[in-house]
Amino acid sequence: MYCRITAAPIDAAELVQRVRANEDGAVLLFMGVVRNHHAGRAVVGLTYDAYKEMATEKLEGICEDVSSQFEVGDIAVVHRVGELAIGEVSVAIAVAAPHRDAAYKASRQLIERLKREVPIWKRERYANGGEAWQEGVTPQAPETD
Amino acid sequence: MYCRITAAPIDAAELVQRVRANEDGAVLLFMGVVRNHHAGRAVVGLTYDAYKEMATEKLEGICEDVSSQFEVGDIAVVHRVGELAIGEVSVAIAVAAPHRDAAYKASRQLIERLKREVPIWKRERYANGGEAWQEGVTPQAPETD
Amino acid sequence: MSDEVVPDAVIQVKTLFFAAYRDMVGAEELDIELPQGATLRDVVRAVRARPGGDALPSNPALAVNREYASSNRVLENGDEVAFIPPVAGG
């Protein structure tokens, strides 16, 4: 298991090598990439902020949950912070598994939970010069005790 | 769209670069990898055979179907033939899409249809020295006219 | 020079064998002669009558010119007929 928040460009090939083992018949690599549009506006780049320590711990917890739920081998998740240009990888999730069904299900659940739970934020930089924090998802607090 | 049957090692990073465009926020790379076991037997490698021309055409048809069904950008599918060792990539499917949901659905459908429809075969080489063609799926002929 | 079917006219098709079927037939490809109007079923029968051919299933998956086809498909001279074992890519 390998979870990181990093300001350095993400080396996806390295993540794939990191997770693959000889028991695994499937490796799935998801990459979130900065795209040139959002909600109908032309975007020239994104700036990511994170609560780095908590985000790393949250990612580790999510990886543990997902590992216990699906028959997967190893998982690696890396999320980038700082200023990213169009086409740069903002997040990469590599999952290795003996069989592909578990790899697909685990990968999907990892990215969905990352987007709902992990304290990371993105600021859009628009072609017209403006900037704005993208609206996000309010993470759920635990039940009141 | 890029569909190939090849005897050369698959360069997955190149496939990712090939499909990604500035409109895409998600890139999904599936890799089938030769694993060291199957149905309880220790495997030391696989030998793939293909009806190369038909397999390429079938892959192109499947990519067109999937493209028309999901909002994806570009798709690349490469399947290896010949002798592969444990850990080598036998098939790589790269899908780029504006949004991740379409990328996951398209990728999954591509590999499922590839396994059911494309004329490719694998021969397992066992640790104890034996070899056998792996049992497969009988492709469906069109309805009798 | 008439349009009538000449009774003893023949066509030739190229048959292809892959994977387990290649091992059974002992050949990658065979040219097979058939009477005009022959179907895929007739090709299978002709191949199965050859040495080793009876190891093939009597109703294998088949492709004509790289498209899956059903066994009542009528063949034309020069068609490429592939015997397709159960597929196992991925």
Added chain:
Amino acid sequence: MSDEVVPDAVIQVKTLFFAAYRDMVGAEELDIELPQGATLRDVVRAVRARPGGDALPSNPALAVNREYASSNRVLENGDEVAFIPPVAGG
């Protein structure tokens, strides 16, 4: 030297602000003093009473020592309290 709660005892917590909340508060972190027994609700009230703090929602998501926590959570001296805007990773 008794176990009784000293009425005017105070604790200090470190508050952290990210993304839009950092822009509102104009700070990455602030040390906040609170009476012993104070809850997360009290921290939010204290921060919102500061200049710019009223731009924060009255019931933001919060984490204590890097775990999401509900607003009735009682704080201890030295806790790290993060104000978490709606998340948007990926």
